[in-house]
Amino acid sequence: MKKLITALLSVGLLLTGVAQAELDNPGGIGGVESLRGASELEATRAADDFKKFPRDQVLDSEYVYQPPLVPHTIRSYEVSLNANKCLACHSWKNAKEMGATKISVTHYVNREDAVLADVSPRRYFCLQCHVPQAEAKPLVENEFKPVDSLR
Amino acid sequence: MKLLKAFWKRLAAPSKAAVGVVLFMGFAGGLLFWGAFNTGMEATNSEEFCSGCHAPIVQEIQETIHYSNRSGVRAICSDCHVPHEWTDKIVRKVQASKELFAYFVLDTIGTEEKFKERRAHLAEREWARFKNNDSLECRNCHQFDFMDFSEQSPRSAKQHSTALASGEKTCVDCHKGIAHKLPDMHGVEGWQ
Numbered sequence: 001m002k003k004l005i006t007a008l009l010s011v012g013l014l015l016t017g018v019a020q021a022e023l024d025n026p027g028g029i030g031g032v033e034s035l036r037g038a039s040e041l042e043a044t045r046a047a048d049d050f051k052k053f054p055r056d057q058v059l060d061s062e063y064v065y066q067p068p069l070v071p072h073t074i075r076s077y078e079v080s081l082n083a084n085k086c087l088a089c090h091s092w093k094n095a096k097e098m099g100a101t102k103i104s105v106t107h108y109v110n111r112e113d114a115v116l117a118d119v120s121p122r123r124y125f126c127l128q129c130h131v132p133q134a135e136a137k138p139l140v141e142n143e144f145k146p147v148d149s150l151r
Numbered sequence: 152m153k154l155l156k157a158f159w160k161r162l163a164a165p166s167k168a169a170v171g172v173v174l175f176m177g178f179a180g181g182l183l184f185w186g187a188f189n190t191g192m193e194a195t196n197s198e199e200f201c202s203g204c205h206a207p208i209v210q211e212i213q214e215t216i217h218y219s220n221r222s223g224v225r226a227i228c229s230d231c232h233v234p235h236e237w238t239d240k241i242v243r244k245v246q247a248s249k250e251l252f253a254y255f256v257l258d259t260i261g262t263e264e265k266f267k268e269r270r271a272h273l274a275e276r277e278w279a280r281f282k283n284n285d286s287l288e289c290r291n292c293h294q295f296d297f298m299d300f301s302e303q304s305p306r307s308a309k310q311h312s313t314a315l316a317s318g319e320k321t322c323v324d325c326h327k328g329i330a331h332k333l334p335d336m337h338g339v340e341g342w343q
Contacts, residue, residue: 056304072304076215076329083333087343094341099306119343 035139051134059133062146067129068101074132079125086126087119195244196229204254207266212330231288231330232277271334278323286322293322 029041039045059069077085089100107123108116145151166173194200202209209228212218217226234240253259260266260273281288295315300308314320325341327333336342 078328078333080332081335083328083336084343088341091343093343099309 051136053132053134070130070132198227201228211332215330217330274334281323289322
């Protein structure tokens with residue numbers, strides 16, 4: 001008898017627990033808001049507009065050793081195993097004629113610190129470090145200030 | 152044999168039909184032939200026809216400005232790869248028959264690997280063609296006389312007003328791979 005009561009009670013407790021959990025969980029994002037605004041998981045929010053890349057802009061460095069940003073649009077500039085459109089202007093061979101900035105001498109050094117005659121393979125994919133900047137406001141406040149020497 | 156002889160006799164002897172009827176028949180036949188010929192030519196200029204063999208290349212253009220842009224003006228394969236002038240067009244179409252042989256008999260670009268290997272060769276041929284006709288197919292739309300240098304970036308204005316204006320360079324010398332992915336560019340002038 002005692003055993004039966006305990007069994008019944010535990011089953012009852014389990015059921016109320018499940019019911020309780022169901023009531024507590026309203027589903028969706030549970031009222032949590034992301035930086036991009038509230039949107040239910042079940043709903044597909046309309047995509048934001050694309051950010052525009054200015055055709056030409058001046059972008060200063062913010063910290064020492066920062067890879068310089070790309071100050072122009074790079075739409076359909078191919079950087080692949082076959083071709084590197086960046087180097088068509090910025091390589092040491094072409095920079096003078098094109099009036100472009102030369103890539104830094106650090107790009108000619110391989111990981112063993114040996115100086116090579118051409119761009120080091122580890123520096124070939126420009127867009128790993130150098131990126132164009134869109135006109136986009138930061139999502140979180142940022143109090144970063146460049147060092148005195150760069151101000 | 153008897154049939155052939157009869158046919159020849161028919162061709163050799165003057166027709167019993169009135170001159171007007173014969174003339175009309177010739178006129179109508181000519182019209183039909185010309186219409187069919189031109190429709191055929193148009194058909195071989197369509198994007199669907201090109202993709203029949205060149206599907207992967209036709210796909211590549213979709214990321215580029217010649218496919219999708221703010222104003223919705225676009226170029227299809229034949230706008231750049233087939234001359235617009237009638238005689239030049241016929242010449243190019245006849246040349247293309249050799250390419251058909253390469254595709255169907257020699258199977259030069261049948262697989263992705265074969266195509267990749269062949270890509271540089273195909274591109275070089277097309278660059279040479281553009282160089283020879285002073286980038287005519289570019290200039291069919293992009294007319295130099297109507298370029299507004301003040302609307303261009305300083306660097307492009309400088310190059311267009313000097314090297315391009317003097318005829319020293321032509322469009323394709325700098326603008327390669329504008330609608331396709333590039334082949335291996337090592338050793339190509341003006342590249343890395």
